[in-house]
Structure formats: C-alpha cells, structure tokens
Amino acid sequence: MRQSTQFLPTLKEVPNEAQIPSHQLMVRAAMVRQLAAGVFSFLPLGYRVHKKICDIVRQEMDAIGGQEFHMPALNPIEIWEQTGRVEAMGDVMFHIKNREGLVLAPTHEEIITFHARQHVHSYRDMPQIWYQIQTKFRNEPRPKSGVLRGRQFTMKDAYSLDATTEGLDAAYDKHEQAYRNIYTRCGLRFFIVGASSGAMGGSKSQEFMVESPHGEDTCAVCDDLSYAANIEVATSILAAIPRLAENPSIEEFATPGANTIDDLIQKYSIPEERCAKSVVYVADDQPVLVLMCGNDELNESKLQGVLGATALRPAEAEELFAWTGAHAGSIGPIGLRTPMRVIADQRLQHVNGLVSGANKDGFHLRNIDLDRDATIEAYHDVRTVRAGELCPTGCGKELRVVNAIEVGHIFKLGTKYSSALGATFLDENGKEHPIIMGSYGIGIERIMACFIEQNHDERGITWSMSLAPYHVHLLGLGMKKSESVRAVCEELEKAFTAAGIDVLFDDRDESPGVKFNDADLLGMPLQVIVGDKNLSAGNIEVKVRRTGERRIVALDDVRADVRSLLHGLA
RNA sequence: CGGGGCGUAGCGCAGCCCGGUUAGCGCGUCUGGUUUGGGACCAGAAGGUCGCGAGUUCGAAUCCCGCCGCCCCGACCA
Numbered sequence: 001m002r003q004s005t006q007f008l009p010t011l012k013e014v015p016n017e018a019q020i021p022s023h024q025l026m027v028r029a030a031m032v033r034q035l036a037a038g039v040f041s042f043l044p045l046g047y048r049v050h051k052k053i054c055d056i057v058r059q060e061m062d063a064i065g066g067q068e069f070h071m072p073a074l075n076p077i078e079i080w081e082q083t084g085r086v087e088a089m090g091d092v093m094f095h096i097k098n099r100e101g102l103v104l105a106p107t108h109e110e111i112i113t114f115h116a117r118q119h120v121h122s123y124r125d126m127p128q129i130w131y132q133i134q135t136k137f138r139n140e141p142r143p144k145s146g147v148l149r150g151r152q153f154t155m156k157d158a159y160s161l162d163a164t165t166e167g168l169d170a171a172y173d174k175h176e177q178a179y180r181n182i183y184t185r186c187g188l189r190f191f192i193v194g195a196s197s198g199a200m201g202g203s204k205s206q207e208f209m210v211e212s213p214h215g216e217d218t219c220a221v222c223d224d225l226s227y228a229a230n231i232e233v234a235t236s237i238l239a240a241i242p243r244l245a246e247n248p249s250i251e252e253f254a255t256p257g258a259n260t261i262d263d264l265i266q267k268y269s270i271p272e273e274r275c276a277k278s279v280v281y282v283a284d285d286q287p288v289l290v291l292m293c294g295n296d297e298l299n300e301s302k303l304q305g306v307l308g309a310t311a312l313r314p315a316e317a318e319e320l321f322a323w324t325g326a327h328a329g330s331i332g333p334i335g336l337r338t339p340m341r342v343i344a345d346q347r348l349q350h351v352n353g354l355v356s357g358a359n360k361d362g363f364h365l366r367n368i369d370l371d372r373d374a375t376i377e378a379y380h381d382v383r384t385v386r387a388g389e390l391c392p393t394g395c396g397k398e399l400r401v402v403n404a405i406e407v408g409h410i411f412k413l414g415t416k417y418s419s420a421l422g423a424t425f426l427d428e429n430g431k432e433h434p435i436i437m438g439s440y441g442i443g444i445e446r447i448m449a450c451f452i453e454q455n456h457d458e459r460g461i462t463w464s465m466s467l468a469p470y471h472v473h474l475l476g477l478g479m480k481k482s483e484s485v486r487a488v489c490e491e492l493e494k495a496f497t498a499a500g501i502d503v504l505f506d507d508r509d510e511s512p513g514v515k516f517n518d519a520d521l522l523g524m525p526l527q528v529i530v531g532d533k534n535l536s537a538g539n540i541e542v543k544v545r546r547t548g549e550r551r552i553v554a555l556d557d558v559r560a561d562v563r564s565l566l567h568g569l570a
Numbered sequence: 571c572g573g574g575g576c577g578u579a580g581c582g583c584a585g586c587c588c589g590g591u592u593a594g595c596g597c598g599u600c601u602g603g604u605u606u607g608g609g610a611c612c613a614g615a616a617g618g619u620c621g622c623g624a625g626u627u628c629g630a631a632u633c634c635c636g637c638c639g640c641c642c643c644g645a646c647c648a
Contacts, residue, residue: 012597012609013582017641037640088648107648141571216647478606513608518609531607541607568588
C-alpha cells in the first residue's frame with residue numbers, strides 16, 4: 001500500500017480530549033476520530049486492526065462450534081418488556097423518538113431467545129452456540145477513555161442453548177478456553193476473575209480482565225496469577241487475633257475527642273486489632289450494625305451478599321444518633337438505644353479485650369469479650385482485602401490490588417430469558433422445559449485499546465504481528481533524488497506482497513525524520529529502511545520496532561531476513 | 571444527576587481579569603525555490619459566524635443571563 005495515496009492523517013500533537021495513552025495514540029496514529037462523546041469513526045488504519053481482532057474472534061468461535069448470526073440493532077420494545085429489561089436497563093437503553101416502540105439493542109439475549117423459541121423445540125436441536133459481531137448501543141451516563149467506554153461499540157456476543165446443566169457447563173468451559181485463546185492470540189496479558197453474580201441470581205460468571213491504571217474495576221491479584229478476584233469478592237490470609245489471657249470485666253472510660261480508630265490507637269495506646277469499629281448500614285429499611293476490626297474497610301458487596309439485601313446504604317448521621325444514642329465515633333454493639341441486628345467480621349470471632357464505642361458521646365467500653373458481652377448474630381467475611389496481604393491460595397505471595405479493564409465476560413444465564421419468553425423444548429420423556437442458556441461477550445474495541453495500553457513506548461505503538469495493520473513499514477528515503485532507492489523500494493514492495501507480507505510503503509516526498517517518526521508512531525513490527533547511505537554499499541537497514549534492534553543487511557539477503565524476523569515476531 | 575475545567579483557523583494554544591486599531595502564535599495546508607538518515611530552510615499565500623442565543627454599552631472574543639458541546643472527578647454501570 002502506497003502511503004502517498006493513503007488517508008493516514010497522523011498527528012504530531014496530542015489531541016486535547018485524549019487523556020490516556022491508548023486514546024492519544026489511536027487518534028495520533030490515525031486509527032480513530034471522535035464524532036461525539038463516546039462515538040467514534042474508525043479510519044482505514046484502525047479498521048484494519050478492528051478486522052484482525054474480529055477475524056481472530058471468529059476463528060476461535062467457529063472452532064468451538066459457534067455459528068455466526070447478524071441480528072438487528074433496531075429492536076421492538078415489546079420483547080424487552082416481556083423480560084422486564086426495559087425497566088432494568090433504564091436510561092442505558094436508547095429509545096427511538098420518532099417511531100414509537102423501537103429501541104436500540106444494548107445486548108441480544110432477548111433476540112436470540114426469540115429465534116430459539118421459533119425453531120428450537122426438542123432436546124435433539126441442542127446444543128447450539130450462536131454468536132454475532134455487532135454494534136451495540138448503550139447510553140452510558142459518562143463515556144470516557146476513548147473507545148474504552150463508548151455509547152456505540154462493537155461486541156462479539158455469543159449465546160449457548162442447552163437441554164441440560166451439564167450441557168451448559170460444557171458450553172461455558174468451551175467459551176472460557178476460546179476466550180483464553182483469543183486474548184492470547186491478540187497478545188494481551190490478562191487474568192480471569194470470578195465476578196459477583198449480582199442480581200442475576202447464583203449463576204456462575206467470570207470476567208476477563210486486563211490490568212491497567214485506567215481500569216474501572218478493582219481486583220486483587222497474586223503475581224503468579226494463581227489467584228485473581230474482583231475486590232468485591234477477594235479474600236486473603238491474615239494472622240488470627242489471639243485471645244488475651246486476662247479477661248477483666250467490661251468497663252466504660254472517657255475518650256474525649258477520640259472519634260476515629262486512629263485516635264484510639266494514638267491517644268489511648270490501644271493496639272489496632274483490639275479496636276472494634278462499628279459501622280451502621282440500612283439494609284432494606286432495617287438498621288444493621290457491622291463490627292469491623294481496627295481500620296478494616298467494610299466491603300459493601302460482601303455485606304450485601306451476607307444480608308441478602310436488595311437495597312443497602314450507610315446510615316445517615318441523624319439516624320445514627322437516633323438509633324444508638326451517640327454520634328459516629330462513639331458507637332458500639334453494647335447498650336444500643338434501639339435493638340438491631342449485629343454482624344461482625346470473622347476476624348473478630350472469639351476476640352476479647354476489645355475497645356468499642358459506648359453509645360455515649362466521648363465514651364468507649366474496654367475489656368469487651370464478644371463471646372461474653374455481646375450478642376453477635378453471625379460472623380462473616382465482610383472486609384475489603386488490602387494490598388500486601390497474603391494470597392488465599394496459601395502460596396505465600398503477597399496480593400496486589402490493581403485496577404483493571406473488563407475485556408470479556410462469560411455468564412451462565414440459566415433459564416431467565418427462556419422462561420420469560422417461553423422458549424421451551426421437550427426432553428426425551430416428552431416433558432417441557434425452558435432452554436438453558438449462557439451468554440458470553442467480548443468488547444472488540446476494548447481489546448484494541450488494551451493492547452495499545454500494554455504495547456506502546458514514548459514514540460508510539462508497538463504492534464504484535466497478530467494485530468498489526470501492516471507487517472512491514474517500508475521507508476524510502478530521498479526517493480526523489482535517487483532512482484536506485486526508488487527502484488529497490490518498488491522491487492521490495494512487490495516481493496513482500498508476493499510473499500504474503502502486508503507492507504505499507506512510505507513513498508511520500510517527506511524528509512527522513514518525518515518518516516522515521518511516523519513509522520515509530522504507527523508501530524509496524526518491522527521497518528525496512530532504504531536510503532542512499534546504505535544502498536550505495538549494497539545494503540538495507542531493517543529495524544525491529546519493539547526492541548529498537550537495527551541491522552544492516554545485504555540487499556540480496558533482505559527478503560530472507562525479513563521473513564525470518566517476521567517469523568520470530570509472530 | 572452533583573462538582574470542576576474548557577470551547578478563539580484543520581490541530582495545539584495566547585488574548586478575556588482590566589471592553590477600544592485590521593484577533594495573534596506554533597504546527598499543518600497551498601505556490602515557488604533550496605534541501606533529504608531522526609519531525610529541514612527561504613520567500614509568498616489561503617484559511618476565523620472568537621460554540622449558539624439574548625442582553626449591557628457609542629463599542630463585546632473580553633462584562634451579564636440562558637442554552638449547547640467536550641474533558642475530568644463523583645454517582646451509576648445487564
């Protein structure tokens with residue numbers, strides 16, 4: 001491809017609206033242009049990468065028996081009403097204004113189920129894996145980070161249809177393997193976390209994550225990747241807090257001005273693990289007091305799971321005083337004005353010698369033995385894991401707490417949609433059941449952006465062979481001046497193309513500096529540099545973009561050398 | 571939806587507080603010439619509803635009010 005005739009508007013300066021490296025580079029490298037908040041056009045170079053990712057996804061989906069569909073983004077709202085998701089989606093779903101009854105699909109469970117209901121009637125018709133690569137529309141309240149969080153994006157979404165839970169398990173496992181293959185082939189460093197099953201009900205769900213400071217999810221990971229979990233469910237190994245031999249009876253003492261655990265530690269020399277922090281939440285309109293150890297942070301997701309509550313919020317200051325008789329800082333599990341459920345973190349089980357608020361401003365209780373003095377409904381793990389704690393697998397390594405970007409999600413749906421839409425089949429005994437479904441998503445643009453987040457340097461992108469828009473960037477230096485440079489370039493372009501190597505040929509009348517900088521920005525794996533300086537001695541320069549390694553190669557050896565270098569990079 | 575920032579040539583910005591020539595600068599673009607191994611140089615040129623609307627004023631990019639758009643933080647995220 002001749003660069004002089006290509007639409008490839010690279011930018012020297014960083015666009016104002018781009019904050020993160022991948023966004024900046026995608027704009028500078030002429031891959032995308034923004035049309036509106038969260039809405040992007042792909043330019044030819046970016047679309048080449050888009051297509052390469054889609055090809056990899058297709059190959060791996062086809063390999064597990066997936067059949068590709070193409071469903072409409074324009075949907076009748078009626079079908080969404082039948083599953084109750086018009087409400088559930090709320091503002092996220094776009095509604096067509098001048099045509100009552102149409103919406104833009106944010107995902108396709110309903111539509112797949114509609115087609116399954118039409119034609120899948122027998123256990124003999126299953127298993128099926130149906131997928132598509134299609135544009136999704138979600139009215140994100142706050143689009144950000146370039147294509148990482150857009151209002152319109154490309155998703156590979158797959159759905160499995162099975163007659164048995166064993167069948168669903170098999171489909172789910174196939175997808176997990178396919179996803180591993182896809183991200184590996186794309187050159188992403190990723191990890192898998194168990195996700196909290198949330199409101200969808202106890203079905204299994206895993207997220208494929210890419211570590212990034214710009215991620216919106218927080219995960220605890222062990223460095224050898226033997227363990228990784230969303231912070232919402234992560235656990236760790238902590239030293240047990242021993243009981244004290246002396247166990248005097250409980251007594252009140254004045255603690256003026258001590259409103260935080262740190263105050264108690266510093267002003268009253270109380271060890272952190274002997275402080276019991278009380279946090280009051282309102283779970284489905286009922287107050288619950290939660291006792292945490294020291295400065296441990298309460299994990300709302302864990303608490304919600306433990307309580308089985310649908311709505312959970314911290315209590316307001318006025319509620320606190322009304323219920324306990326004290327303000328935040330002096331609240332405790334003993335002597336509450338209003339009786340309420342008391343839950344404690346499992347670290348506090350059987351612990352004595354504790355200090356806690358006396359439910360009287362400016363006073364605390366000491367020598368508390370939870371077993372003797374308090375009524376604790378239950379002990380649960382409700383604390384948030386902190387970086388540096390030990391991996392729960394017992395491998396002995398410390399956990400890191402990192403931000404991450406979700407690039408894929410696999411989910412055992414069960415029968416939620418098939419039941420709602422009446423997609424049923426008859427089993428061997430002629431008995432009717434709802435189809436058992438799974439759903440599996442991959443964000444195409446997120447793969448692209450995450451790849452660039454992980455593969456760039458101060459000069460630009462460093463593509464892998466699998467995603468590179470072109471394999472080789474052929475730079476002709478001073479072609480106007482030197483007929484031999486031009487001739488050799490054209491010969492090489494032809495030879496590479498004939499060998500199945502995608503080559504971008506910079507034949508522009510630009511100075512060498514411009515070409516070098518653009519080549520490093522665009523980041524093709526190999527640069528083949530033809531200039532008078534080396535050519536006069538019968539040589540060509542070949543540069544490996546990622547390592548910066550340069551070698552001078554005899555003209556006759558270039559083709560073989562490039563082929564072996566590309567092979568080594570693949 | 572709450573908080574903050576920004577909107578001036580294709581891109582990046584100055585000017586705005588403190589109203590007053592013909593609204594500047596860098597990059598890019600066009601023409602001619604000289605250059606050609608890490609973002610060259612000289613000469614010339616084109617390109618602006620100063621986001622939109624309404625006001626104050628003799629006079630508004632600049633001050634007031636309203637709206638729109640974009641970015642960031644927070645809330646939200648099947």
